[in-house]
Amino acid sequence: MIEMRDLSKTFTVRVKAGRLRREKRTIAAVDGVSLSIGRGEMVGYIGPNGAGKSTTLKMLTGVLTPTSGEVSVCGLRPVPQRTALALRIGVVFGQRSQLWWDLPLRDSFRLLRAVYRVPAAEHEARLRRCCELLDLDGFLDIPVRQLSLGQRMRGELTAALLHGPEVLFLDEPTIGLDVVSKQAVRSFLGELGRTGDVTLVLTTHDLADIERLCHRLVVIDHGRVVHDGTIEQLHARYGSRRRLVADLDSPLPPGFVLPGATMTGTEADGHRVTFTLESITAGAAVAALVTAAQVRDLSVVEPDIEDVVARLYTDGRSAEGRSAEG
Amino acid sequence: MDALDASVPTISPGRPFRASVTTFRALMGSGFRRYATYRQATVAGTFTNIVFGFLRCYVLLAVAAGTVGATAGGYDARQLATFVWVGQGLLNVVGLWGWVDLSERIRTGDIVADLVRPVSPVIAYLAADLGRGGHALLTRVGPPVLVGALFFPLATPSRWLTAPLFAVSVLLAVVGSFGCRYLVNATAYWLGDARGPLVFWTLGSGVLAGLYFPLRLLPDWLAVTLWVATPLPGLLQTPLDVLVERDPPALQVGLVALQAVWAVIMLALAGWVQRRAERRLVVQGG
Structure with missing residues (x-):
């Protein structure tokens, strides 16, 4: 369903190198990532801040053009076939909104039906199901700008699913949510994952999300994959x-x-x-x-995944420090 | 979750054009409803337009009164008053100022949500802008024209062609203005923030679109150059000239055709710039 081969993305930034002088510096946000994700898999994609998680997701959704490497999602090349791909994927960016800020949630959903060209009956059925699982009924008629973060996130998830996507990309969907909202989002995603119809790629800093939802865990640091396997394999590898x-x-x-x-x-x-x-x-x-x-x-x-991952991140940083010194 | 299956259905299978029209109409509706939400802002904006309408009208009438034959730039007093009061309403329909939606979304990185939709951002924003223009047409034109008619004698069209030509011209003005605003906002892709270009646009468009004074007050060579070489007169001056019947019918049709050419050029440019921007896009804020 998702294939990445030697996927890289570099950014050029200008940094101050004197009173007037500025120097160009190239930063590798993603550095040769190769991954293969099958249909119905639920994959946790984690890493420290700036590791390259969101950049990978943006390349997978066709928003960013890779600097090098190959990528295919649902058999399509994301950047040149972005519009066709958009019909087959759902995306939730935890820190962004795809809803219409000034309109009630219900209107945003209606608009998305028109944008994704979903037949009315299918739209209604999916919306009803999401309302049931995410308890949306109480705030469907409230403008998005007046919703709490938890309510908005439940709206975002629904918006990403109304067109029946084959792949769902979730970029920090539980960021800033309270315990109850996190629980609601997790159980909803768990329910979704159990059907096996939707492939789910989830980036998060909250490892509880991963433990509850994802069998497979990909850890990225400094743009490179440092672990790809189950949580148990991670524990075994790091001697937990x-x-x-x-x-x-x-x-x-x-x-x-x-x-x-x-x-x-x-x-x-x-x-x-x-x-x-x-x-x-x-x-x-x-x-x-x-x-x-x-x-x-x-x-x-039981071994604590947070400890293992913290060790993994720290090891990565010390390795980087050593290579910088060398 | 049996209902959340993974199929990709369409509203009108095998009828892509019809489906596109449905999508475009829905997005237009969203633009309309979005502006309909802010009723107090509509009232406040209309009040401001009326106040400035009086200022502009008295100044232009004073200019006309000081000339031989009481005409200024080829307009008599009635035509000038109509130009001002309809212009005060049309200013909002055309949406000359204040549209920063795109640049703000680029600055904050929210543009990423627009890019993962199966509709080109230019088309989606154009549809929403036409909806916005429709809302302004219903709410912002009537009050200044009514107040203008109460205090000044206004000109009424005498030719049958004027009404349909004015309607087409207003539509082209909205499209042309959208293209210009999209391009100004899109500078944020390169600059990170479009505030500088937006200030420049606000100053330039007010003068060169004919808002502050009719462009016919300028020397002929300058007015013609502006009309031919820039899209700006087409944003306000052309529809108002059509309405007040400033020129013979053939010239009016020609001016509207020129407006159409510029609207197409600006839309095409907006599409090209958007595609260029996407290739070098850096989504801000992680």
């Missing part, structure tokens, strides 16, 4: 481990070793211990622990 936290009546005997695990923390004079599980299951670790001490409470903590 589950942790066992135990509250004890008395500290563990001196020299206690839990085979296949490493003690990574002790608190409260040894009354709380944390083990990172490496080659031992949680069950076996618990069994070994209760034979060594009186256990009051136990919890198994």
Whole structure:
């Protein structure tokens, strides 16, 4: 459904290099990205600010012309066939609006029906379904400029789906939303993804979006793909481990070793211990622990994706620092 | 989500022209409704037009009164008053000033939402602008003309051709003005912000479109040069000259034809500039 081969985009910026002198500098926003996304996939596309996420999305939607490389979406070349592609994709830019600011939401939807040339019955059916899932009925007749961010975003999602797109590009759709609105957007997208009809590419800074929605995760940094795989593969690659936290009546005997695990923390004079599980299951670790001490409470903590991704970003920055120094 | 299937239907399969007309009409409607939302702004704008109408009318009538035969630039007092009062209303229909929609969307990066739609931005903005013009025609022309008629004797057309020719001329003026404004706004693609060109446009268009004074007051060689070499007289002066029957019918038809040529040129230029801009586009703000 989406193919990118060695896709690059460079921008030329002028920077001050003296009192009057300005120097041209070329910045690679996207640097040789190759990806293949199949029909019905839900892909999370993440990276730190300025990593090249939005630039990639803009090249995929035909808004920006790639500097080099090849790209095809729904079998079409996005820039030369932008109008044809627009009929087959839906786009939500979290920080932009595709709705008509001065008109009620309902009028924006009606206009989009005319713009995308959707038959009335299909439009009505899709709108009804979106109203049901996103709870739009209460604000359909309010001008877009008077909607809250959460309401507007639900309107934006509906607007992107009314023409039945094959691919949905979402650029930070939950940015700035409160917990309830985020939840509504996520469950809606989850529902959409379950049908397998729509291919979904989602960029976000909120990793909870990815964890709940996307099986596949692509991490981009400095314009390059640094990870492409499942969240589990990311954990495995960066050595993320589950942790066992135990509250004890008395500290563990001196020299206690839990085979296949490493003690990574002790608190409260040894009354709380944390083990990172490496080659031992949680069950076996618990069994070994209760034979060594009186256990009051136990919890198994899943690896945190935010920590892994933060490490990934930090590694990228240190690598960049090293290469700049070298 | 069974209803949100992935097909790409059309309103009129096999009838692309009809579908395009439907889309264009819907976008025109959006322009109309958008301006209909701001009723207080309409009233305030109309009031301002009327105040300036008095100023302009008294000045031009004073100029005419000081000449032999009480005519100025070939207009008698009635024609001058009509020129001013209809012009005050037409100013908003043509939308000479104040349109910054495109440049603002380029500056903020919101233009990206226009570019992911299956309609060319030039066509979409033209449709919305015609809707805006339609709203102005219904709400902004009547009041100044009525006030003008109460305080000054106005000229009424004597030739049958005048009314249809005036209608065509107004439509071409809106299209021509849209083309000019689109080009001025589109400078934001290169400059990042079109405020400078917009100030220049506001100053230049008021003088050269015949708003501040009829261009016929200028020496003939200059007036002719402006008409032939620029689209600006076609934005206001031509429709007003047609209405007040300043020239014989054949010349009036010729002026409207010239207006049509310029409207086509400006639209084509807007389309070309848009395509050029898209090739070098940098969407601002991430």
